[in-house]
Every structure is written in C-alpha cells, then in structure tokens.
Amino acid sequence: MEDYNERYCLCALNRIFGFEPKIALALVSNLGSASEAFRLPQKEIDTLLGPYSKHRGSVNPKAYEEAERELTLLEEQEIRFIGISEDSYPPLLKECEDPPVGIYFRGTGDPGKTLCSKRNIAIIGTRDISPYGKEWCRRIVDSLSCTPERPVIISGLALGTDICAHEAALEAGLPTIAVLPTGPDSIYPYRNRNIAEKMVRTPGCALITDYPPGTAPLAIHFLRRNRIIAGMSEATILIESKLKGGGMMTSRLAHSYNREVFALPGRIDDIRSQGCNNLIRSKIAEPIDSVDGLIDSLGMKLSGKTATRYDEEYLWALYSTRTDRKTTESILNIFTAIRKERGISLNELTSRTGIPYKEISQVACLLENDGIISIDLMQRCTINMRKSR
DSSP, X not given: OOOOOHHHHHHHHHHHSTTOHHHHHHHXXXXXXXXXXXXXXXXXXXXXXXXXXXXXXXXXXXXXXXXXXXXXXXXXXXXXXXXXXXXXXXXXXXXXXXXXXXXXXXXXXXXXXXXXSSOEEEEEOOSSOOHHHHHHHHHHHHHHTTSTTOOEEEEOOOTTHHHHHHHHHHHHTOOEEEEOSSOTTOOSSGGGHHHHHHHXXXXXXXXXXXXXXXXXXXXXXXXXXXXXXXXXXXXXXXXOOOSXXXXXXXXXXXXXXXXXXXXXXXXXXXXXXXXXXXXXXXXXXXXXXXXXXXXXXXXXXXXXXXXEEXXXXXXXXXXXXXXXXXXXXXXXXXXXXXXXXXXXXXXXXXXXXXXXXXXXXXXXXXXXXXXXXXXXXXXXXXXXXXXXX
16 A cells, blocks of 8 residues: 655645635544645545546556645755644644645744644734724734733734734834745735745744745735634734625624634724724724733733833933923924824824924834834824833
C-alpha cells in the first residue's frame, strides 16, 4: 500500500473541496484520515462522493502529487500548510461547523505558538473608518496591551479598520494575525504590503489563508475568509459598519459560533454606525460603553500600565523646554482645538484658532512626528493615546 503524507493529502483535499470543506471533513471523518481517501480505489471514493457529485474523479494520485509539489515549493518560501489534524491548527476554529481542511501560514517562529498559545480577539469594521472609529480602535488595542493576557489581534488586512487594528497592535507590542482573501503568495490590498511584511518578520504575528497560491481577491473570497476571522477568535469587536458589509457578516458568524460580540455605539444619523447600533438593538452585540467595561466583559484585568490621553499639562512640560513660549502656546491652542473636535482638518484649525496655515502645518507636523496626533490623507487630525504607569 502506498505511503501517503497526511499533510499533503489534506492540502490536496483543501484544493479540491475548498468551497465545500464539509465534504472533505466528512470524508476524513468517515475514513479515519485524509491519506485513506487517496488509498481507496477510484470507484470506492466516487461512491462515497455520490453519483451526482461534481468532484467525482478528483481525489486521485495526480491531485496528491500537485499538492506535494506545491508545499515543497512553498516551504522554500517559508510558507507552511497546517492541516486540521495537526496540533498547530487553531483550536477554536476546529469547533466551527465549516472550518477549512487546512490553512497556509506565513510568519516567523513556531506556528503552534502563534496560533494556539494565546487568546484571540477579532477587531473588524468598515474600510471607511471615521476619526471616531480610528481613535476608539486604537484605545481598545492599547488597553488590551495593558492586560496580563496580551491577546492576539485578528483582522483581515483590509483598508480602514483592519489595518488600523494591525498597526495599533504592532505599535503596542501585541501579536497580530491577518486572514487573507487571497493565496499565501500575494498580499491584498498591495498598499498594505509594508505592514504585512512587518507582521511576517515579527515573532507571534502571521498571515494566514485557506486559499491556495494564485487565488485572486474575488468578492466571494472576502466573504468566506470572514468565517476564519470569527471562528478562530473568542470575541469579535465591531468598530464601525454600515447595515450591510463584511463586518456585519463576521459579527453574525461569531454570534452563530456562540462567541462574544461587542460593538461600538455611534450616532444614529451616522451611516458608519448603523450596523453597530443594529447589532446592539438586536442583542447580538454588547455595547462598548467604556474601555474598562470591555476589558471586564472579556474576563481580563488591566495591569498597572494603562493607556491614557495626552493633556495640556503633559504638552506644556514636553515643549516648554524645547520651544519658545509663543510656539508652546500655539501648540496648546492647536491641541485643544483638536481635542474639542475629533477629525478636524488643518484648514479648519486655521479658522478655529486664528493661527496662520503655515504655522498650523508646522505644529501639526511636529505633533505627528512626536506621536501625539495622527493626520490622515484628508488632513484630519485625531489625538493618539499614550501609556503611563
């Protein structure tokens, strides 16, 4: 009897039944292993699949050989395939009704320690994140970094909320994992490649996907990957979302998996908050009314180190010795205006403070370089968090 490698067999089944993992899992469960599916005569495996299955004839030695070649090539690129029967496979994902047969892992270090050793919290939301959403996303991640558990932040590397969560985690020293809508050999969106590559190089972080190499970022791939984000996380936090969107789907999936779901409430006339408000009203999600409340609901405790806001007293002490009095006063005036109106633009700061645009721009650049504020592509300003004891 031919000796088949179980990992290669699982990879082959993943390629064959990718969109229908339940069939592959039923075969493995019925036969006792993926290897046995490739040892059976073709007629027997086709009988198990049924007379009308489109996959009849697909489980064959050629499929195994293709998987073997693929994984050998990927291992040279430091990309591993982890089958569902391996100890390194995410344990919570196994509990779901439709887990992938295996996942591709791209990261530094032992996949088991990255995927299995810590608590996972998913943070998701709209691509069109507002300054309000961005601020709270960072505050939540910063606070999670101040707990003894220091959970892994799970998201999808998309623009907006996802990349904000990944960046905040990296800055706070938390591990973070991105679930890709493509194969492991590409990064989408491409503009986030620098963050993705940083995650690959950072111990405890990784890029994962159940799609084989060469898979394009089609719309259906985004929807299907959401089950992995929800499935491998003990809790899902929705920052902002319209009534329809990937974040809403992921949150509902998490609820169906009997996982905790939290949502950030927002203004009832803000389209980016309507999804969150709807989940709260439907009692699918618990509202986030404070960071302390969220941490407590997650069963965690804040350590002595906490995330706090910058204030005028801190800025005065920081800049009074570095700049003249007039410049320091301008810094405080600009900072106060930003604090009063989250997301205020540089042009609006000019009219609010009466300070010339050139000076506004210079001060804003100084504050951003010092990590006190963030300025997005629309020149909107928000205050960051700082850590103190």
